[in-house]
Amino acid sequence: MALGARKPIDRHKITDTTKLRKISQSFESGKHLALDAYEGEAALLYQIQELTDEVKEIHRYLGSEVTSNTTTNLSSTANGTSLTINSSDGNNASIPAATTNAWGAMTDENFNAIAANTAKTGITSGQTSAITANTAKTTFPGFGTTSTRAMRGNTTTISSGQSSAISANLLKASSVGFYKNQSNGTETVWIPGTQFYSPTIVYNVGKVTDSNSRGLLTYEWPGIDGKKVIAAHVVTSANVSRATFFKRWRLATASSLATLGGSRGDNSNTDVNTTDWTCAVGEAFQISQGLPSTSTYLLGAYLILTDV
Numbered sequence: 001m002a003l004g005a006r007k008p009i010d011r012h013k014i015t016d017t018t019k020l021r022k023i024s025q026s027f028e029s030g031k032h033l034a035l036d037a038y039e040g041e042a043a044l045l046y047q048i049q050e051l052t053d054e055v056k057e058i059h060r061y062l063g064s065e066v067t068s069n070t071t072t073n074l075s076s077t078a079n080g081t082s083l084t085i086n087s088s089d090g091n092n093a094s095i096p097a098a099t100t101n102a103w104g105a106m107t108d109e110n111f112n113a114i115a116a117n118t119a120k121t122g123i124t125s126g127q128t129s130a131i132t133a134n135t136a137k138t139t140f141p142g143f144g145t146t147s148t149r150a151m152r153g154n155t156t157t158i159s160s161g162q163s164s165a166i167s168a169n170l171l172k173a174s175s176v177g178f179y180k181n182q183s184n185g186t187e188t189v190w191i192p193g194t195q196f197y198s199p200t201i202v203y204n205v206g207k208v209t210d211s212n213s214r215g216l217l218t219y220e221w222p223g224i225d226g227k228k229v230i231a232a233h234v235v236t237s238a239n240v241s242r243a244t245f246f247k248r249w250r251l252a253t254a255s256s257l258a259t260l261g262g263s264r265g266d267n268s269n270t271d272v273n274t275t276d277w278t279c280a281v282g283e284a285f286q287i288s289q290g291l292p293s294t295s296t297y298l299l300g301a302y303l304i305l306t307d308v
Contacts (some may be wrong), residue, residue: 080108080273176221187227187305191287193235193298195219207237207297217298218288220249223279230276231304232261234289236268237297243290244268248277251284260285271304278308 005097014020026032035041073088081093083105098104106114123131143152151157177190193208197219202209210217223229234244242265248258260274268289277285 011201027038033253056247092141098125178224185306189221189303191219191221191301191303193217193300195300196287196289196298202294204297207299209294209297210291211294213293214290215294216288216290218286219301220251220286221303222251222284223277225279226308227305228278228308229260229274229285230306232274232285232287232301233270233271233303234268234287234301235299236289236291237299240268240290240292240296242267243292244270244272245286245288245290246272246274247288249284249286251282256286257283265290 016024032045036045049101075086075088077084078087085093085095087093095105096102098110141149143150175192177193179188179190180186181188192206194203194206196208196219198210198215198217200211200215201217202211208217209215232246238287241300244261244266246254246260246266247257248260250257258275260277261272266272277283279285285303289298289301291298
């Protein structure tokens with residue numbers, strides 16, 4: 001267009017229709033091809049043919065590849081995940097979200113965060129003082145059971161074994177009792193069942209049993225100076241035959257010195273005339289009671305004493 005404005009290309013254009021028709025007929029009949037016998041004219045023919053091919057390519061391009069020669073219109077499409085710039089006659093462009101190091105579009109999350117931050121207000125002087133006071137507080141020392149540390153709500157301060165021992169001790173009745181019988185001059189020693197022991201003993205209020213079906217419960221009475229045992233009696237919830245044993249017991253070696261009563265065992269709930277045992281330092285009167293089931297209880301035992 002700029003070249004056409006500078007040069008009047010239509011100045012020598014043939015406008016006579018008769019001449020144009022004659023020239024066209026010569027072209028249609030190929031008269032100009034006879035000039036290829038001359039080198040100069042052949043070159044011009046070649047150049048004209050190249051120009052013709054270029055014009056044909058321009059026609060093809062304009063007809064098939066150029067879709068519009070109108071003004072490009074742009075629009076946008078925004079949703080919760082993207083922003084797209086739409087082109088009326090070209091490719092659409094997606095605008096990325098802004099990052100710390102690059103410009104971009106603001107996302108809806110960015111917008112909400114800015115709106116929420118803009119709506120914030122300052123704190124009052126009272127709140128400032130409260131924050132200052134809280135900052136000055138001593139750091140929490142942490143949990144634990146050592147000095148300067150706080151204990152958690154469920155911290156155990158005794159072992160499970162100690163806890164079991166305490167529970168068992170709470171079920172025990174009073175200790176051994178000593179009673180005088182003025183009518184016959186004897187004394188009675190009452191030994192509660194909860195004073196007996198075994199590895200598998202089960203304590204209850206005022207009575208004991210064994211967790212094994214055939215448990216043996218034992219107690220050693222250390223004696224009283226100047227007294228001797230002349231009879232013994234073990235009290236059980238049900239009569240037990242030939243499972244009550246009395247022995248003269250050496251404390252220092254935990255060994256038997258003699259059997260007192262029946263050698264093959266006596267019956268419970270019966271007064272047993274034991275061989276007299278004189279109380280002596282380092283010895284004890286041992287009582288052992290076998291229980292045939294976990295439902296049979298040992299309630300206690302008593303000893304009949306006289307003066308030596």
